[in-house]
Amino acid sequence: MAQNINIILSGFGGQGLLFAGKLIANAGLVEGREISWLPSYGPEMRGGTANCSVCLSDEPIGSPLVTEPDALIAMNQPSAEKFVPKMVPGGIALVDSTMTAEVPTRDDVTIIAIPATQLAEENGLHGGANIILTGKLWKERPFCERATLDKALEKTVPAKHKNLLGNNIKALEIGMSL
Amino acid sequence: MSEKFLMKGNEALAASAIAAGCRFYFGYPITPQTELAAYMAKTMPKIGGTFLQAESEIAAINMVYGAAAAGARAMTSSSSPGVSLKGEGVSYMAGADLPGVIINVERGGPGLGSIQPSQQDYWQATRALGHGGYRKIVYAPSTVQEMADYAYLAFDKADEYLMPVMLLADGLLGQMMEPVELPEAKTDFPEKPWATTGTKGRREHNIANSLYLAPDELERKIRDRQGRYDKIVECEQRSEGFMLDDAEIVLVAFGASSRISRTAVVKAREAGIKAGLLRPITLWPYPTKALEATLDHAKGFLSVEMNEGQMVEDVRLAIHDQRPVEFYGRTGGMIPTPAEVLGAIQKLAERVGD
Known part of the structure; x- marks a missing residue:
């Protein structure tokens, strides 16, 4: 069984962070774990970060609002600046360096800069940077079984967009290969 | 066990209300409960139900009054400032002994407050949402599953005790997603011989009314109702x-x-x-x-x-x-x-x- 993990995914609206969060939450659902997914809907949405909190646990989840993340996916400058300082020591932050000019530093957190948006464009996966980063997060902190990810993707991609399933799998694999 | 879905609290509540037989939903958009109304707007037309975005919260609660009087399972939802506007209508429903379900997905107050989660409407929910000293059962779910479970139960209790029942949630519960198992669609509903469904020339007409000009008659009504409230205090604590x-x-x-x-x-x-x-x-x-x-x-x-x-x-x-x-x-x-x-x-x- 994978470890308990509290994740924040943050970026601009439209970068697919809520979708990536749902993918991780659905992985927990497939494995019958306790999960929660909470989107920001308040004033921070006007300040450049749309974010969501995802908890995967083997115990009932208290607050679904993650204030001290174990893991962070940050896809723009304001997100990296806002959440890297809040991370628990030993945590992991994946920062999209295509979108973040200055990647913050911390001695007690593993911060990995990945040009995810650029990688997505180079591979013909426009809008797939979120899933590339999710693949990398899985590699660094395997939050579920590998086979679960494919099932979770099927649950997360809406029926009318099933043609995008292949691209999502490709993006996941690119992330895992980094 | 049936399948579990990942759903927002607002959506699970709406889906469960429909399973409970709610076929009339009247509302007006407000953050953070809007997904509930959106779910109803999408779903009601497909199942022969009615979704109506009213011109105001006041109109919406009075539509619930009307639908309830006609014997339907009806619901309205809003968030704190919008619920204040419904107070008069809920008092009228209590005075007319009509069942109905009122959802409050709370946000910060008073006034327009904030749109973030809060529990600042506890007094409003438990003391006096409207005038006249009436009561309503108030359920406080704490998970998405309970949003579904207590929305379902709320309709049954409203019918059982002939009163408005409230579900008091907040922005956190409304917006978050958790796994949820939705209840089976309800098929057996209580008879409502008091409903204003048309006499068809076969009975005295039924009246849904909260006005009693003779005070002794009103006192009798209130004391009858108080008897029901006493029973609820005895039997319905959870x-x-x-x-x-x-x-x-x-x-x-x-x-x-x-x-x-x-x-x-x-x-x-x-x-x-x-x-x-x-x-x-x-x-x-x-x-x-x-x-x-x-x-x-x-x-x-x-x-x-x-x-x-x-x-x-x-x-x-x-x-x-x-x-x-x-x-x-x-x-x-x-x-x-x-x-x-x-x-x-x-x-x-x-x-x-x-």
């Missing part, structure tokens, strides 16, 4: 205990703040403090029996709320002020952290410790 059996520090918290309190209780136990949680599920009737039962072991109580302490007086009344009752909360749309609650537990433990 709560859940967590690590409560030997708890010396008893946290009392409902809804979103009960989730945070639960985490804090686990941390307190790890730190050697015998803490436990009593979670009211009905806010009216208040679970006084369950609270009284903790007096065997409780040394102190801590009410944890997302307001400035509106529930404290109910805890004090339930335990007849026999133990100290402290309060910890955040308000205005702020959410307490487990660490903050743990701090309050430690302080209380020092105060009442032997």
